[in-house]
Amino acid sequence: MATNIKSRIRRDDEVVVIAGRDKGARGKVIRIISADNRVLVSKINMIKRHTRQTPNSAGGIIEKEAPIAISNVQFYCSNCDGGVRLGAKQLEDGRKVRTCRKCGEVLDR
Ligand SMILES: [Zn+2]
Numbered sequence: 001m002a003t004n005i006k007s008r009i010r011r012d013d014e015v016v017v018i019a020g021r022d023k024g025a026r027g028k029v030i031r032i033i034s035a036d037n038r039v040l041v042s043k044i045n046m047i048k049r050h051t052r053q054t055p056n057s058a059g060g061i062i063e064k065e066a067p068i069a070i071s072n073v074q075f076y077c078s079n080c081d082g083g084v085r086l087g088a089k090q091l092e093d094g095r096k097v098r099t100c101r102k103c104g105e106v107l108d109r
Contacts, residue, residue, distance in 0.1 A: 015073040016083040038067035079103045
C-alpha cells in the first residue's frame with residue numbers, strides 16, 4: 001500500500017533491524033518486495049544455499065540474503081545513531097523529503 005508509512009523505506013537506504021535473529025544489525029536495502037511487504041537487506045538474514053555442480057561452477061554452498069519483513073527494519077539515522085521513524089516535509093522548492101522524526105534531520109539529498 002503506497003500510503004503505508006513503512007513503505008517509505010527505499011532502495012539504498014541504510015536500515016537497522018529491530019526484531020528477529022539479526023536484531024541490531026545494520027545494512028543497505030538491496031530490494032523492496034512491496035507485494036510481500038518484505039525487504040532484502042545486505043548481509044542481513046543470510047541463508048546458506050547448496051548449489052549443484054554445473055559446467056560453469058563447481059557448486060557448493062553459497063550464502064545469500066533472504067527477505068525479511070519490512071516491519072522488522074527501521075531507517076537508520078546517523079544523527080540519532082539508531083533506527084528512527086520517518087516523517088515527511090515539503091521544501092520551499094516543492095520537493096517532498098523524508099525527515100527523521102526524532103531529530104528532524106532531512107534524510108533525502
Ligand atoms: Zn535522527
